[in-house]
Every structure is written in structure tokens, then in C-alpha cells.
Amino acid sequence: MNFPELDQIDELRAHLRAWSERNPPFWQTHQEKLEDQVTSLAHQLGEERFMSYVVPRSYGGIRETVQARDLCVIREELAHFGALADVMFGVQALASQPIVIGGTEEQKKKYLPLLARGENIGAFALTEPEAGSDVAAISLRVNKVSGGYCITGSKKFISNAGVAQVTLSLPPPTWTPRERESAPWSWRRIRSVLR
Numbered sequence: 001m002n003f004p005e006l007d008q009i010d011e012l013r014a015h016l017r018a019w020s021e022r023n024p025p026f027w028q029t030h031q032e033k034l035e036d037q038v039t040s041l042a043h044q045l046g047e048e049r050f051m052s053y054v055v056p057r058s059y060g061g062i063r064e065t066v067q068a069r070d071l072c073v074i075r076e077e078l079a080h081f082g083a084l085a086d087v088m089f090g091v092q093a094l095a096s097q098p099i100v101i102g103g104t105e106e107q108k109k110k111y112l113p114l115l116a117r118g119e120n121i122g123a124f125a126l127t128e129p130e131a132g133s134d135v136a137a138i139s140l141r142v143n144k145v146s147g148g149y150c151i152t153g154s155k156k157f158i159s160n161a162g163v164a165q166v167t168l169s170l171p172p173p174t175w176t177p178r179e180r181e182s183a184p185w186s187w188r189r190i191r192s193v194l195r
């Protein structure tokens with residue numbers, strides 16, 4: 001029996017190994033600022049098209065649809081290379097998937113190609129000082145103001161917060177159905193605020 005997708009997985013793994021052998025981990029390259037190091041790491045992962053596996057082909061991805069198996073292989077190999085590379089990739093996937101699954105067409109076209117190329121770095125901002133596992137305790141406030149929305153609240157433990165251009169967050173569960181309907185994104189499908 002022939003499983004062509006397994007050959008593709010082997011090729012992907014070989015590509016990752018060859019890349020990690022060619023590139024010393026960033027902490028051996030003596031760049032000064034951590035922000036610069038992680039930004040250049042994200043760009044490298046984008047240039048090698050590893051980040052492209054987090055979005056579908058029609059928005060700059062490799063596969064027709066995002067495949068969990070690809071993400072597992074990439075994370076496994078990147079973790080072997082360096083924990084930070086694995087985290088950068090994992091959070092990029094975490095920030096992209098809500099858009100892939102529930103974003104509007106406009107949001108997908110705007111955000112996904114940049115995330116797939118590693119030109120934008122993503123973050124997913126759920127945790128607050130008083131809300132972690134208990135998502136319903138989120139106290140973030142979102143108010144409509146002239147020209148957009150004012151988002152007020154505190155977040156903690158947000159990976160990539162200092163370097164991300166695209167941050168996903170969850171609006172407060174206290175929103176009324178009317179507030180949800182009037183939001184500029186598709187609440188029912190995405191339930192997130194895009195910055």
C-alpha cells in the first residue's frame with residue numbers, strides 16, 4: 001500500500017533537520033536583544049516555509065487544509081533544535097487557528113498570509129491575573145469608540161506579547177447578544193478580538 005502523505009512527512013522532517021544543522025541556535029549567534037533574536041527566528045521559520053503549515057493553501061499555506069500531523073512533526077523537530085523555536089511556531093499556530101476556523105474572508109486575507117510568511121508574529125492573549133483555566137472570569141472590556149474599539153484590561157503570561165503584530169483575545173462573556181452582533185468581527189464564529 002502506498003501512503004504519499006507519509007513521504008511528504010518524511011520530506012518535511014528532513015527539511016527541518018537540514019535547516020537546524022545549517023543554522024546554529026540563535027543563542028549562539030550573539031545578537032544582543034532578545035526581541036531581535038525572536039523576531040529574526042520567526043522570519044527564518046517563515047522564509048523556510050515552516051510557518052506556512054499553520055494556514056491553508058489559499059492563504060499562503062502548503063496544504064489545502066491545516067494538518068495536525070504536520071504541526072506535530074514541526075514542533076517535535078523544532079523542540080529538538082531549541083525550545084524557543086518550538087514556542088514561536090506553536091504560538092503562531094495558536095494565534096492563526098481561530099482566524100482559519102472562524103475569521104471572515106477579509107480577516108483571513110489580511111492576517112493569514114503575513115503570519116504564514118513569518119512577517120507578522122502572532123500572540124494569543126487569554127490569561128488575566130484573575131482568569132486562567134476559568135475563561136468565564138475574563139474581565140477584559142471592549143468599548144466602541146470613534147474610529148474603532150477601545151480594549152481595556154490586564155493580561156499576563158502572554159507569549160510573544162512584546163513582539164507580536166497580531167494579537168487575539170477573547171471578549172468578555174458578559175456581552176449581550178446585541179453587543180456580539182454589532183461587533184466588527186463574526187462573534188458567533190470567532191469570538192475573538194483582532195488587533
Ligand SMILES: Cc1cc2nc3c(=O)[nH]c(=O)nc-3n(C[C@H](O)[C@H](O)[C@H](O)COP(=O)(O)OP(=O)(O)OC[C@H]3O[C@@H](n4cnc5c(N)ncnc54)[C@H](O)[C@@H]3O)c2cc1C
Pocket residue numbers: 091123124125126127131132133134156157158159160
Ligand atoms: C510559559 C507560559 C506561557 C504562557 N503563554 C500564554 C499565552 O501565550 N497566552 C495565554 O493566554 N496564556 C498563557 N499562559 C498562561 C497559561 O495558559 C495559564 O497559566 C493557564 O491558562 C492556567 O491559568 P492559571 O495560571 O490562572 O491557573 P489556574 O486557572 O488558577 O489553575 C491553577 C490550577 O488549578 C487547576 N484547576 C483550575 N480549574 C480547575 C477545575 N475547575 N477543576 C480542577 N482543577 C482546576 C489547574 O489545572 C491548575 O493546576 C502561559 C503560561 C506559561 C507558564
